[in-house]
Amino acid sequence: MSVHVIDHSSDLKRLQEEGYSISVQNGMLVIDDVPYVNAKKEIRRGSLICALNLAGNRAHYDGVHTVFFTGEAPCDSEGRELSSLINNKNPQHHPNGIITQSMFSLKPLDSAGNIANYTDYHHKMSTYATIIVAPAQKLNNKVTAKLHKPMVSTEKSVHQYQDTYTARAGTSKASEKFHGLKIGIVGIGGTGSYMLDLVTKTSVSEIHIFDGDNFYTHNAFRAPGAATIEELSSCPNKADYFAKVYSYMHKSVTSHPLYLTVDNLALLDKLDFVFVAIDCGDSKRIIYDYLDSKKKPYIDVGIGVQHVDDSTVRGTVRTTIVVPEDDGDFKHFCEMHDVPNEDYNTNIQVADLNMLNACIAVIKWKLYVSFYAPVIGIGNTSLCTDSLQLTRVKRDAS
Numbered sequence: 538m539s540v541h542v543i544d545h546s547s548d549l550k551r552l553q554e555e556g557y558s559i560s561v562q563n564g565m566l567v568i569d570d571v572p573y574v575n576a577k578k579e580i581r582r583g584s585l586i587c588a589l590n591l592a593g594n595r596a597h598y599d600g601v602h603t604v605f606f607t608g609e610a611p612c613d614s615e616g617r618e619l620s621s622l623i624n625n626k627n628p629q630h631h632p633n634g635i636i637t638q639s640m641f642s643l644k645p646l647d648s649a650g651n652i653a654n655y656t657d658y659h660h661k662m663s664t665y666a667t668i669i670v671a672p673a674q675k676l677n678n679k680v681t682a683k684l685h686k687p688m689v690s691t692e693k694s695v696h697q698y699q700d701t702y703t704a705r706a707g708t709s710k711a712s713e714k715f716h717g718l719k720i721g722i723v724g725i726g727g728t729g730s731y732m733l734d735l736v737t738k739t740s741v742s743e744i745h746i747f748d749g750d751n752f753y754t755h756n757a758f759r760a761p762g763a764a765t766i767e768e769l770s771s772c773p774n775k776a777d778y779f780a781k782v783y784s785y786m787h788k789s790v791t792s793h794p795l796y797l798t799v800d801n802l803a804l805l806d807k808l809d810f811v812f813v814a815i816d817c818g819d820s821k822r823i824i825y826d827y828l829d830s831k832k833k834p835y836i837d838v839g840i841g842v843q844h845v846d847d848s849t850v851r852g853t854v855r856t857t858i859v860v861p862e863d864d865g866d867f868k869h870f871c872e873m874h875d876v877p878n879e880d881y882n883t884n885i886q887v888a889d890l891n892m893l894n895a896c897i898a899v900i901k902w903k904l905y906v907s908f909y910a911p912v913i914g915i916g917n918t919s920l921c922t923d924s925l926q927l928t929r930v931k932r933d934a935s
Contacts, residue, residue: 542589546596548659556683557666563632564589566596566658571666572673572680573611576618580673580680583608585665586637589658598657602644604665605629605637614675622668641665695740695788712740714906719743721811723797723824725775726750727759727888728838729814731895733779734761736812737787744787745808748775749796759888796820802827810905811835812898818872825859825871834860834905836898837871840890852887854894855919858901863916870917870930893920 542561543549549566552559558569566589572582584607590599603624610618610626624642631637645664647653655661666682673680687698694700718741722729725748736744752775757764762782780792793804797820805811811828813821813835821837828835841853857870897918903909917930 541594542591542596545594546658548598548657549596551659552662553688555663556681556685557662558682558684558686560688561589562635564591565631565633565635566662567635568662568666568682570684570686571608571669571682573608573669574614574616574672574676575609576612576616578612578614578616578676580676581608583611584635584637585662585669586631586635587658587662596658598655598661600654602655602661603640603642604662605631606639606641606669607635607637610639611669612672614672619668619672622665643668695742697784697786697788700738700740711908714908715739715741717742718809718906719745719807721745721747721805721808723747723811723813724815725779726756726814727891728840728894728898729812730760730775730779731892732812732814732898733783733790735895735899737783737790743789743791744783745791745793745804746776746780747793747795747797747804749794750775752778759891761892797824799823805833806831808833810902812838812902814838814895814898821871825868829859829868832861834858836901838894838898839872840887840894842887842890850887852890852922853919854890854897855917856894856897856901857917858905859916860905890922 543553543559549559549561552568560567560569566587568585570582571585572580575581586605586607587603588599588601590597590601610623612618622641622643624640626639629637629640643665644652645655645660655664670680670682720736720741720743722732722736722744725733725746729746729748733744733746751772752764752769753772754769756775757769760779764778768778774792774794776792776794780790783790795801797804802824805824805828811824811833813824815821825835825837835858837857837859839855839857841855843851845851855870855872857868859868859871897920900909901915901918904911904915915929919928920926
């Protein structure tokens with residue numbers, strides 16, 4: 538299936554957006570899951586197929602008005618064949634092993650009722666689909682060919698199914714900034730797991746996640762999604778658990794079920810950018826010194842939570858990006874020591890702060906790679922729940 542052709546062809550894209558199960562297979566335009574009525578007045582589903590004419594990477598309608606159909610001869614709601622539609626019932630073999638049972642030939646009528654021509658592939662295929670589906674809908678008004686099924690992605694894509702929103706939103710060119718990037722996330726706890734959730738929705742080529750800890754019940758209350766009780770009972774490693782979950786979307790999420798130490802820091806060498814979401818200050822210092830020596834950009838995050846009284850808490854999130862071109866100007870904001878008497882370390886449930894921290898971190902990364910129009914030099918930001926005011930520190934700060 539060529540997603541590329543669909544993305545660049547307005548008529549094919551329109552079919553997809555309307556919910557038809559559309560694909561392009563070896564030069565054939567295919568619409569699956571089209572309901573019809575057979576001679577027994579049973580509702581079945583078949584596929585409409587026609588040869589696809591291309592001009593470069595775009596569909597260019599060639600004026601051929603016939604289509605093929607894989608199902609039985611379609612009938613009206615009384616089981617009578619739609620003879621005005623069916624040209625012949627000779628089985629034909631097509632690329633990809635597709636075998637059709639009949640060919641349809643029908644031209645549209647213009648507003649005056651005169652025979653006309655189809656204007657494009659959307660006009661042609663949607664017209665045939667509407668005619669075939671109408672008898673089925675007469676028997677069951679809930680039947681539709683517009684199922685809005687996810688489209689299985691091509692082998693070249695990093696995603697398991699097609700990202701239909703990027704092309705629709707017109708951000709394909711901006712999203713190319715992620716292509717080929719190899720991203721690391723150190724610590725897949727509350728904030729790190731939300732980072733992973735967001736990064737997997739981009740087209741980065743590889744995502745490597747590092748964590749030597751297990752995934753327990755209290756972790757589930759800080760993480761995106763919902764683990765089953767069976768999964769929690771098995772106490773999986775965090776990196777292994779989240780790699781499995783997010784491999785359903787992204788093809789290249791690699792688990793490293795370990796803690797980073799001086800003995801294995803070389804695992805970071807192949808990465809283009811690293812998010813670090815761990816609590817241990819001593820471990821951070823080792824990691825950051827190594828990344829600095831390799832001139833690799835990274836983001837450090839931190840959450841502070843304190844009990845104000847018996848019934849309220851105060852929270853703060855901090856996000857710091859350190860990049861080689863800043864010569865380490867913002868590294869002093871990174872927490873390089875363990876924070877004593879920190880209520881967050883008691884596993885207080887603040888998933889919203891974890892999510893917010895991850896969102897700000899990923900936005901900073903997207904600014905750095907110029908997905909978002911860049912704001913130069915904002916290396917450190919913090920936000921407190923007291924005021925919900927985002928405090929920013931720029932490059933020229935001391």
